[in-house]
Each structure stands twice: as C-alpha cells, then as structure tokens.
Amino acid sequence: MGEFTHLVTIAIAVIFAENLFFSRALGTEVVVRIIAHPRDFFKFSLILTTVTVLSSATGWMLDSAITALGFTVYSTYYVGKSLAYVISLIGMYLIADAVLHRTAPVFYRGISKILPIAVFNTAALGAPLLLTRLRPTLLTGLPGSNFLGALVFGVAVGIGFIFALLLMTEGIRQIDAMDLPDAFDGLPARFIYIGLLALAFAGVAGRQTLL
Amino acid sequence: MPHLKQVRKSKQKPMLSKPKKQYTEMSGYQLRLRRAFDNQLDRAVVQSAKTTMRGLARTANIKPIDNYNYDDRLHETNAKNVFRNGLLLNNPILFNALGVTVLIGACDTLFKALVISGVTLALMLVTELLTSLFYKDFDTPMRMTAYVLTAAVLLALIAPPIFNRYPALVSSLGIYLPLLCITGLLTVRCETFASVNTAGLAFADAIGCSCGFGSIAILFGVLREFFSANSFAGIIIGKGHTLPAASMAFFAFLMLGLLSALAQRLRRFWFRRRQSDLEDAVEEDKL
Numbered sequence: 162m163g164e165f166t167h168l169v170t171i172a173i174a175v176i177f178a179e180n181l182f183f184s185r186a187l188g189t190e191v192v193v194r195i196i197a198h199p200r201d202f203f204k205f206s207l208i209l210t211t212v213t214v215l216s217s218a219t220g221w222m223l224d225s226a227i228t229a230l231g232f233t234v235y236s237t238y239y240v241g242k243s244l245a246y247v248i249s250l251i252g253m254y255l256i257a258d259a260v261l262h263r264t265a266p267v268f269y270r271g272i273s274k275i276l277p278i279a280v281f282n283t284a285a286l287g288a289p290l291l292l293t294r295l296r297p298t299l300l301t302g303l304p305g306s307n308f309l310g311a312l313v314f315g316v317a318v319g320i321g322f323i324f325a326l327l328l329m330t331e332g333i334r335q336i337d338a339m340d341l342p343d344a345f346d347g348l349p350a351r352f353i354y355i356g357l358l359a360l361a362f363a364g365v366a367g368r369q370t371l372l
Numbered sequence: 373m374p375h376l377k378q379v380r381k382s383k384q385k386p387m388l389s390k391p392k393k394q395y396t397e398m399s400g401y402q403l404r405l406r407r408a409f410d411n412q413l414d415r416a417v418v419q420s421a422k423t424t425m426r427g428l429a430r431t432a433n434i435k436p437i438d439n440y441n442y443d444d445r446l447h448e449t450n451a452k453n454v455f456r457n458g459l460l461l462n463n464p465i466l467f468n469a470l471g472v473t474v475l476i477g478a479c480d481t482l483f484k485a486l487v488i489s490g491v492t493l494a495l496m497l498v499t500e501l502l503t504s505l506f507y508k509d510f511d512t513p514m515r516m517t518a519y520v521l522t523a524a525v526l527l528a529l530i531a532p533p534i535f536n537r538y539p540a541l542v543s544s545l546g547i548y549l550p551l552l553c554i555t556g557l558l559t560v561r562c563e564t565f566a567s568v569n570t571a572g573l574a575f576a577d578a579i580g581c582s583c584g585f586g587s588i589a590i591l592f593g594v595l596r597e598f599f600s601a602n603s604f605a606g607i608i609i610g611k612g613h614t615l616p617a618a619s620m621a622f623f624a625f626l627m628l629g630l631l632s633a634l635a636q637r638l639r640r641f642w643f644r645r646r647q648s649d650l651e652d653a654v655e656e657d658k659l
Contacts, residue, residue, distance in 0.1 A: 186476035186621050190556035193469040239535070240528045243550035247524040250554075251517050258513045277516045277559075283473040286554045290547040343640060348469060349633035356625030363622050 168313045175317035178366045181284065181291070182325040183359040188284030192326060193351060196333055201275050202326060208272065208279040210319025212253065213288045217315030219249045220289025221308055246289050254280040288318045328358060449569070451576040458580025461642075464557050465588045465628070466635040470581075471557035475589055476624040478548035482605045483541055485593030487534065489586030491552055494530055495523045496578040499558055503566040504574035519562045523553035557585060588631070592624065599623075 181187040188209075195205050223245045232238045258276065261269040279285070292314050336350045345353070464470040471492070479485040499522050507518045531549065535542040542549065552558070561581055566574040597603055599618035602610040617623055 184621055186473045186624070189472045189476065190469055193472070194556075237532070239550075240531045243553075244524050244528045246550075247520060247553060251521060255513060255517060273512075277512070281516060281520055281554050281559055283551045283555060286551055287473075287547055290550060294547060344633040344637035345629075347636070348467065349629045349636060352469075352625055352629030352632055356622050356629055359620075359622035359625050363617070363620055 164309075168310060171310060172313055172317040172320075175314060176321040176324055178362075180321045180325055180362055181287065181318055182322060183355075183362040184366065185287070185291075187287040187291075188282055188322055188325075189355070191278055191282045191284065192322075192329065193348070194278065195275075195326070196329060196351075199330060202330070204272055205275050205279055206319070206323045206326065208276065209282075209284065209322055210316065212250075212280055212285045213318040213322075214312060214315035215253055216246065216250060216285055216289045217292050217311045217318070218308070219253075220246055220293055221311035223249065223289075224293040242293065243290070246286060250280060250285060284318065284322055288315060329355065332358075449573065451572060454565075454573050454576040455580035458577055458582075459584045459587070461639060463584040463588065463635065464561070464581050465585055466632045467639075468560075469556075470560055471555050471585050472628070474548050474551055474555055475585075475592060476621050476628070477551075478545050479589045479592045480596040480600065480619040480624075482590065482593040482597055483538075484545060485586075485589040487538070487541060487545065488548070488552070489582070489589050491527070491530060491534075491549065492557065492585055492589075493579075493582040495526055495552060496558060496561065496582045497575070498526055499523050499562055500566040500574040500578040501571055503562045504569060504571045507562075508567045515563070515567060516559065519559050520554055523558055524550075527553045557581065591631075592627070595627065596624065 175181065182189065182192065191209075195201060224242060227238060227242055227245065232241060254277065257280075258269075261272070261276075292311055332354050333351055336354055339350075341350055458464065462468070465472060465475060474488060474492075478488050499519055502522055503515075503519065507515050510518060527550065531542065561577060565577050569577070594604065596618045597605075598609075599615045601616075602608060602612055602614050615623075
C-alpha cells in the first residue's frame, strides 16, 4: 500500500503540482511549435509519451550500469551519463524510423515530420536526467519499486506534457483571435500566457518543490 | 505596383460584410451578443488571412502586402546579413523561441549565463560547420542523428575541464548543461540553415545565433540575479527588497514575453524607418 501511494504521489506531482513544462520549462520550444498544428496533437503526444517512458526506463538501467561500473568522479559520471542517454535516444529514433518505414509506411508518412521533433527535444532527454538526479531522494527506500517508479515517472512526464498542451491550446487560440497591439502579437503574447499559467502552478506547488 | 497609401487604404476595408438587416429584428441582448460574435469572427478571419499571407510570401519569397516590413537588402544571403539576423533581427530566442528551456532553467545568475553562452558558442560553431561541410548529403534521420551526436560528444569533451575548474558552478547547472546538445537552437539552425548553405555562411550563422542567444542569456542572468538576491556577479550591491521568485520559471517566462514584445516593436520600427529611407531614395532618383 505504501509503495502504491508513493507511486501515485510521484505521478500527481509530475503531472499537476510540479508539471515539468511549467516548473522547469522542459519542452517549451516543442510546445510553441506544435501548438500551430493542432491536427498533430494526438500523434505527437502519443510518440512523446512513448519516448519519455522508454527514455526513463533506459535511463534508469544505464544509471545503474554506470554506477555499478565504478564511475565515482562526478564529472565523468555526469558526462558519461548524458552521452549515454543521448545515444539511447538516437538508437530509439533510428530503430523507430527503420521499423515504421518498413512495416507501416502509411503511418510513417503521417508521422515522419513530427518524429524527430518528438524524440529530440528537451523533455525527452530531461526526463531521464531528472529521474536519475532525483533517484537518491525520490525513489529509494522502497524495495523493488525503483524500476516501476522510473516507468511511472516516464508516463507521468508524458501525461503532464499532454495536460500542458491541452491547457495552452485553447488559451492560445483565443489569444491569436484577439486584436492585440503589434508589439505583443504572436510569440510575446504566448510567452506571457505561459508565464501566467506557470505562476498559477507555482502558486499551487510553492517554492519548496518535491522534485 | 499600387502606391503605399492605396495599399494601406485597401487594408482598412472590413473583410466580412455584417448582415445589418438582421440586427434590426433583434432584441438588445441578442444584438450585443451578435455584434460581439461578429467582431470576434472578423478578428479571427483577419488574423488568419494575415498569417496565411505572410506564410505564402515567405515561402514564395515574394513581397508581402504590408511592405513596410520588407527590405530586399535584408534577404541577400551574405555573411554580414546572416550574422546581423542571428544577433538582432531574427534573434533565435526573442523571435523564434529556440533555446528557451536552457535560458529559463539555467540562466538565473551571471556566471551560469556565461558558462551556458560559451558552451553554446562552441557547440554551434563545430556542429554547423560540420553540417555544412559533411552532413548536408545525409538523409534526414542520419542528419538529425549526426547533429545531436556531434554536439553530445563535443559536450563530453568540453564539460570535464570546466567542471574541474568550477565544480560548484557546473553542478548548479544541473540537467540544463546536457540539454544544450539537444536544444532546438542547435537542431533547428543546423537543419534549416547550415544544411543548405556554405561553410562560411554557416560559420556566420553560428556566431550570430550564439551571440544573440548569449546576449539575451547574460541579460537574463544579470536581471534575475539582481532581482532575486540584489547582487551582481555574486557581489551584493544593495540592501533593498529582494524578490526570490525571480529565479523561478514563471518570472523568466513573463520577462521573456515583455522583452520579446519590446524587440518586436523595435524591429518593426527599424523596418519602417528603413522602408521610408528606401522610398526617399527612390523619390530622389526619380527627381
């Protein structure tokens, strides 16, 4: 029961209280771009959630392996870990590209443009980096739950991203239809809108954050 | 070509004709509601038309209707224009939202901003040069892979010496330093510019975009450090009221929005002045 409660707490924290998009600005560049193509939302969100789950799981395993190999110097550990995560993301992208291109060409044609954006973005790399950085404090003390915790974390990051996208879509649609001053037309208004939403989330979570 | 005043006059015509006859048959509340709806619809249609026209003009490389924001000389692809566009007129952060994650997450003190700017410059320079020299012939998946892998390997070489010299500083950057090798600033500039241009132009673009990113990052670092701790480069310079929330993401988003609006305003002002100078020069030629 304690383990389940812990996992639910992680999920709620990552999705709502400390949404990584609003509290750490992970994936901002992608959101600003994808918001202009509402038709791709579903496909993009699905791919991104899959990527965050896989990258979190892979990150957890790589982190365990690097620690077990005895890299104790922080810089080596830090740099080697980052490089390993990037290589794992590249591997995922190349495998997905090759497999989908051969097995489902019609589906591949639909997602070929958004696949690199969904894989190579700061949310996809930020999830495993944050997970392993938080691992000593967030996911310890629960026997056998570490890998499960990593999976839950990856799913929660993806869902939190979808939540942020949904929250922003309607607001930005309204903003785009408004007669704003020339200076605020477009990107500035979007940034300010995101800032106000982030302020609301910060008001809920406070300065002492769980993550 | 129609005269500028004629073009501006024709732009003022409403794009939707309102059904005035129906208004007379409505009650006061219905009338207000209908007018509000029509106004919203008009605005949406005008906005959509504006966006479409700009997009079409940009794609086809033709002169847009609102020609005050167009100058032929700015679209000449030479190193000076490319550098200036990266630094000011098409700043990657203020006008394209590239590299925003690292800016908002990491640049809350001057020293952090300096480290981030320096590493960005090194990564962009090498990656864009390699892209314009070698990677441009690869197919799309391999090209994307090459950008990210090059940047990651380079970061793995650059980061340890910086860490050995400033361990606390690099540790405080947390997850944001590794994120530099996958940020949109690098991948988008490599894909849209370096992969279709020569090495010289790619070099100019890398320098211009890095300087544009670095200048905004340093400005953010200085302002956020001052607001959150009343200090500059770690030295306390005042005893006034501090605003610790300045180091949080929402403050950076709001500041970025305001700065972006200011930059947009200045850019339009600059384009208008440039356009009027051009018109004066044309008039003088005619005389």
